[in-house]
Amino acid sequence: MRKKALVVDDNGNNLMLEKDLLEVAGFEVFEAENAAGGIAIARREKPDIIIMDVRLPDMRGTEAARILRQDKETSDIPIVFVTASVMAEGREEINAITNSGFIGKPINTRTFAKEISQFIK
Amino acid sequence: MKNTRKIVASLAGVVLLVAAAAVVVSFWAFSQMEKAAEARKHTYVVISRAGDLLSALRDAETGQRGYSLTGNEAFLEPYLAVRDSVRGQLEELRQLTLISAAHKHLDALAPLLDTKLAEMSHVIELRRNHDMTAVLAAVGSGQGKRLMDSIRAETRSFIQIEESALAQHEAEFQSNMRHLFIIIVTTSLLTLLFALSFAYFIYRETQQRLKNLAKISEDEALEYAESIIDTVREPLIALDQDLRVVSVSRSFYEFFKVKPEETVGQLIYDLGNKQWDIPKLRELLETILPQKTTFDNYEVEHDFATIGTRIMLLNARQIQRVLGKERIILLAIEDITERREIENGLEKAHEELKELAAELKRVARVKAEFLANMSHELRTPLNSINGFSEVLYDETFGPLNEKQKKYVNNVSTSGKHLLLLINQILDMAKVEAGKMNLVLSSLPMKRLLNDISMLVADMVSKKKIEMSLKIAENLPNIEADELKVKEIIYNLLSNAVKFTPEGGKIGMRASARKADSEIEVVVWDTGVGIAPENMEKIFEGFFRVDTPYSRVTEGTGLGLPLSKKLVELHGGKLFVESEGLNKGTEVRFTLPIIFRGVV
Numbered sequence: 001m002r003k004k005a006l007v008v009d010d011n012g013n014n015l016m017l018e019k020d021l022l023e024v025a026g027f028e029v030f031e032a033e034n035a036a037g038g039i040a041i042a043r044r045e046k047p048d049i050i051i052m053d054v055r056l057p058d059m060r061g062t063e064a065a066r067i068l069r070q071d072k073e074t075s076d077i078p079i080v081f082v083t084a085s086v087m088a089e090g091r092e093e094i095n096a097i098t099n100s101g102f103i104g105k106p107i108n109t110r111t112f113a114k115e116i117s118q119f120i121k
Numbered sequence: 122m123k124n125t126r127k128i129v130a131s132l133a134g135v136v137l138l139v140a141a142a143a144v145v146v147s148f149w150a151f152s153q154m155e156k157a158a159e160a161r162k163h164t165y166v167v168i169s170r171a172g173d174l175l176s177a178l179r180d181a182e183t184g185q186r187g188y189s190l191t192g193n194e195a196f197l198e199p200y201l202a203v204r205d206s207v208r209g210q211l212e213e214l215r216q217l218t219l220i221s222a223a224h225k226h227l228d229a230l231a232p233l234l235d236t237k238l239a240e241m242s243h244v245i246e247l248r249r250n251h252d253m254t255a256v257l258a259a260v261g262s263g264q265g266k267r268l269m270d271s272i273r274a275e276t277r278s279f280i281q282i283e284e285s286a287l288a289q290h291e292a293e294f295q296s297n298m299r300h301l302f303i304i305i306v307t308t309s310l311l312t313l314l315f316a317l318s319f320a321y322f323i324y325r326e327t328q329q330r331l332k333n334l335a336k337i338s339e340d341e342a343l344e345y346a347e348s349i350i351d352t353v354r355e356p357l358i359a360l361d362q363d364l365r366v367v368s369v370s371r372s373f374y375e376f377f378k379v380k381p382e383e384t385v386g387q388l389i390y391d392l393g394n395k396q397w398d399i400p401k402l403r404e405l406l407e408t409i410l411p412q413k414t415t416f417d418n419y420e421v422e423h424d425f426a427t428i429g430t431r432i433m434l435l436n437a438r439q440i441q442r443v444l445g446k447e448r449i450i451l452l453a454i455e456d457i458t459e460r461r462e463i464e465n466g467l468e469k470a471h472e473e474l475k476e477l478a479a480e481l482k483r484v485a486r487v488k489a490e491f492l493a494n495m496s497h498e499l500r501t502p503l504n505s506i507n508g509f510s511e512v513l514y515d516e517t518f519g520p521l522n523e524k525q526k527k528y529v530n531n532v533s534t535s536g537k538h539l540l541l542l543i544n545q546i547l548d549m550a551k552v553e554a555g556k557m558n559l560v561l562s563s564l565p566m567k568r569l570l571n572d573i574s575m576l577v578a579d580m581v582s583k584k585k586i587e588m589s590l591k592i593a594e595n596l597p598n599i600e601a602d603e604l605k606v607k608e609i610i611y612n613l614l615s616n617a618v619k620f621t622p623e624g625g626k627i628g629m630r631a632s633a634r635k636a637d638s639e640i641e642v643v644v645w646d647t648g649v650g651i652a653p654e655n656m657e658k659i660f661e662g663f664f665r666v667d668t669p670y671s672r673v674t675e676g677t678g679l680g681l682p683l684s685k686k687l688v689e690l691h692g693g694k695l696f697v698e699s700e701g702l703n704k705g706t707e708v709r710f711t712l713p714i715i716f717r718g719v720v
Binding site (some may be wrong): 013014019109 | 129491493496497498500501502503504505506508509511512515518536539540547558629
């Protein structure tokens with residue numbers, strides 16, 4: 001059975017790149033361009049992994065992650081933050097989310113899917 | 122002076138003479154008085170002896186009568202006493218009597234006494250023979266009484282003479298006493314007069330001399346005081362008790378631009394056309410000083426017509442003079458206008474500096490935010506550029522022709538270069554803001570240096586460059602930030618490759634130094650080198666040595682300056698040496714084995 005991955009990113013190009021790389025690696029990929037849409041899909045599909053941007057139009061990715069953590073249905077899903085905010089200063093809010101990871105943009109297309117897979121138990 | 126001494130000596134002499142005269146006169150007068158007293162006493166004695174003789178005779182007569190009546194022998198005792206002593210008494214009187222006039226009476230008295238004694242002896246003889254009739258006849262004859270009257274008369278005359286002599290002595294004595302009194306009073310008055318004039322003279326002389334002395338010391342003191350006053354740089358003014366100027370320092374004239382002739386003797390408020398009529402000064406001089414003799418740092422601000430607005434600190438002293446009741450008021454004036462301006466300026470500058478510091482802080486925050494935003498905003502499109510070009514190059518979704526593949530590779534390489542630039546700019550900004558934090562761990566340097574040399578091995582072989590490594594066998598581990606150290610070494614090695622033509626040589630040496638407290642790494646090449654004039658510029662950033670051997674896109678111009686900063690952040694040093702253009706380059710840096718800075 002194919003692993004389910006949810007990608008939440010407001011930048012269409014990045015969304016497309018990540019989706020393509022994951023699909024090539026064999027994932028069933030769901031997309032959302034904002035946090036609310038992402039949370040809805042996560043509750044509906046219960047993906048194996050969520051790839052989330054930090055700066056989203058309706059809220060911060062970490063805030064969406066906290067909402068997901070509070071919901072029993074989604075609280076265990078690993079979340080990998082893929083963000084262009086690579087400065088150390090913003091790292092604490094990501095580290096505060098349990099069962100989460102971090103990949104800085106720009107991503108390495110040759111290792112991206114492999115890095116993501118490592119977060120799935 | 123000599124004159125004075127002579128006068129004093131002669132005056133003293135006169136006083137002594139007069140006093141001596143008084144003493145002599147007094148002595149003489151006393152001896153006179155003594156003589157007079159002696160004479161008086163003598164006369165008294167003579168009179169009393171005469172009296173004694175007379176009364177003894179009378180007693181003898183009375184006794185003789187008693188015997189005549191009673192026949193009792195005991196009545197005869199006075200008679201017997203007189204009979205035996207009368208001659209002696211008379212002789213004694215004669216000797217005592219000095220006045221010849223009295224002798225005559227004594228001479229007359231002697232036969233009378235003999236006769237009387239004989240008459241008495243006759244009567245006694247008659248009684249002894251119990252011839253009472255003869256006795257009565259003898260007594261009744263009155264011869265005894267007549268004799269006795271004569272004796273009494275002579276004796277009285279004698280006493281009278283003596284008494285008159287006594288009166289004369291008395292008168293002499295009285296007159297002597299009067300003379301003596303006059304003499305004593307006169308000499309005393311004279312002595313007193315001379316003594317007084319002497320004392321007055323001495324007093325006057327002393328006064329004069331004291332005055333002279335005081336004048337001399339006053340002159341000296343004045344000169345001394347004035348020289349002090351003139352030496353003091355701050356304006357000083359001395360006032361008398363009526364607040365008139367006694368003297369002022371030279372600096373006062375210079376500072377307030379006034380002349381001596383329009384200052385000394387003037388009321389202070391009238392100075393310089395009544396410019397000095399300052400209410401606060403009046404308060405100090407008229408209200409405060411009378412209560413307190415000292416007052417320091419009294420601040421007065423005043424607009425002077427000649428010298429403009431001045432802020433002054435006044436120090437006032439009130440001095441009571443030793444002689445007389447005058448007071449002197451000293452007023453030292455310190456002009457603090459400029460100091461106040463500087464203080465105000467400093468305060469203002471301090472405020473501005475505080476604002477500036479706050480502004481700098483704000484700017485730093487804005488800059489940090491800007492860099493974070495810039496980093497984010499640049500990375501987002503780069504993610505697409507690099508991502509899609511890589512995917513295309515990797516032909517994940519279908520093959521490309523030769524040209525397409527080459528072009529898409531160019532896009533990818535440029536994107537990576539841009540990413541490197543962004544990262545290095547951010548690092549530089551962080552280091553400069555002091556926000557580059559090191560993550561320390563123990564680094565196995567021997568392996569690390571080898572690993573990084575492998576990263577450039579590809580580039581080295583492509584350019585047919587010979588690379589030699591000389592890493593000491595005993596190279597110790599160091600305490601440092603792994604990523605940063607890797608970055609330093611990679612930057613230096615890739616620079617060496619970039620700036621060395623094909624067929625050249627590069628190399629790396631590493632060893633422990635300074636008694637194993639640090640390691641030294643040298644990265645060298647035989648490449649383009651650095652012209653002496655560019656030695657400084659290579660650390661400025663974005664400077665790249667023009668070279669026909671390297672493509673412009675290959676370097677960022679930030680690798681070397683960033684490496685230097687990262688080395689220094691670890692507490693090491695980085696030097697670049699080159700003998701000149703085309704003579705190769707040697708970059709030498711040290712890293713402490715134990716980190717000593719603050720993370």
